[in-house]
Every structure is written in C-alpha cells, then in structure tokens.
Amino acid sequence: xxxxxxxxxxxxxxxxxxxxxxxxxxxxxxxxxxxxxxxxxxxxxxxxxxxxxxxxxxxxxxxxxxxxxxxxxxxxxxxxxxxxxxxxxxxxxxxxxxxxxxxxxxxxxxxxxxxxxxxxxxxxxxxxxxxxxxxxxxxxxxxxxxxxxxxxxxxxxxxxxxxxxxxxxxxxxxxx
Numbered sequence: 001x002x003x004x005x006x007x008x009x010x011x012x013x014x015x016x017x018x019x020x021x022x023x024x025x026x027x028x029x030x031x032x033x034x035x036x037x038x039x040x041x042x043x044x045x046x047x048x049x050x051x052x053x054x055x056x057x058x059x060x061x062x063x064x065x066x067x068x069x070x071x072x073x074x075x076x077x078x079x080x081x082x083x084x085x086x087x088x089x090x091x092x093x094x095x096x097x098x099x100x101x102x103x104x105x106x107x108x109x110x111x112x113x114x115x116x117x118x119x120x121x122x123x124x125x126x127x128x129x130x131x132x133x134x135x136x137x138x139x140x141x142x143x144x145x146x147x148x149x150x151x152x153x154x155x156x157x158x159x160x161x162x163x164x165x166x167x168x169x170x171x172x173x174x175x176x
Contacts, residue, residue: 065174070095073102073141077164079171088175091150094120094141101140102169103162104147105129112155119159120147133162151175 066081069090074080075098086092094104105119108126121139123129132138139162141147151157154175161169 065172069093071171072097073104073161074098075100077161077167077169079161079169082170083172083174085174085176086151088152088154089150090175091148092173094147094149096141096143096145099143101137101142102164103129103133103139103141104149104159104171105133105139105162106157106159110158112153112157115151115153115155115157118149118157130162 063083065083065085067085068081069086070093071084072080073094073096096102103120105126106117111117117124119129119139120141121129121132123132123139129139151173157173159171
C-alpha cells in the first residue's frame with residue numbers, strides 16, 4: 001500500500017536536515033556579524049571590521065554617535081554609550097560602573113593608520129594585551145576604577161573587552 005502523505009520518518013529527516021543546515025550556516029559568520037573576515041585590510045578572522053561613520057553623520061548601520069567624553073563599562077557586558085564622537089585631543093574616561101572587571105583594548109586594524117595603539121594596561125599591541133590578560137588579567141579595569149586615553153588622531157577607533165568580546169562588548173570612538 002502506497003500513500004501520498006509523508007511518513008513520520010520522512011518528515012523528521014527533512015526537518016533535521018533543515019535545522020542542521022541552519023546551524024552550519026550560522027557558524028560561518030565572523031564575530032561582529034560580518035562574514036567578511038578581514039575587510040580587505042589584513043585583519044584576523046576573529047576581529048570584527050570597524051564601521052566608520054563616513055560623512056560625520058550616523059554610520060552605515062543607522063546607529064547614532066553620542067558626543068561625550070565618558071564611557072561606562074557595565075555588568076550587562078557593554079560600553080555605554082557604544083559609539084561616541086569627540087574632538088581631537090579629548091581625553092576619554094572609561095568608567096567601570098559594574099561589579100566585574102573589563103578591559104579597553106583597541107583592535108590593531110581598528111584604529112587609524114597613523115594613530116598610537118591604546119589599551120588598558122598600556123600595551124603596544126592587541127596581541128600583547130591579549131597575552132598579558134590571559135596570563136594574569138593584566139589590563140583589567142576593576143569595578144569602580146577608570147582607564148583614560150587621549151585621542152589625538154582623527155578617524156574611527158574600534159575597541160573591545162577581552163573577556164567579553166564574544167558577548168558583543170565592542171565600542172567605537174570617532175575623533176573629529
């Protein structure tokens with residue numbers, strides 16, 4: 001006896017293939033939501049590509065830039081505000097208002113070409129900051145403390161929190 005209705009086994013097989021295909025597709029995107037691994041600028045596969053603002057207005061993702069010189073690091077694993085705009089020569093204070101430690105670590109390929117590298121702990125590169133944090137949590141900004149950095153060079157800077165990058169703790173500074 002043949003039937004035009006699919007069997008339970010056939011339905012499960014098709015549904016399982018659809019779920020597995022979606023899971024594999026979700027694994028191919030780089031952190032930060034971009035499938036472009038290096039943005040054409042020599043970055044590593046695990047570094048999200050910065051999203052510069054272009055003409056000084058809102059950036060291409062539609063998020064607004066806040067004019068302030070203070071960024072809070074929170075227990076919600078975020079920088080508040082996430083995107084700030086300052087004038088060249090402004091010292092920005094990163095204030096840990098939460099109860100857990102955070103870092104402020106620039107992406108090597110997420111700062112203007114002629115800008116000085118910055119990171120809490122005063123490291124010279126992203127690799128040095130990551131390695132030191134892995135060894136003994138160097139660069140950690142404890143609850144209630146701050147890190148300050150003066151942005152001298154115009155352009156867009158992208159930074160992240162080493163232990164919370166995978167949670168999306170990434171921030172941006174646009175220097176005008």
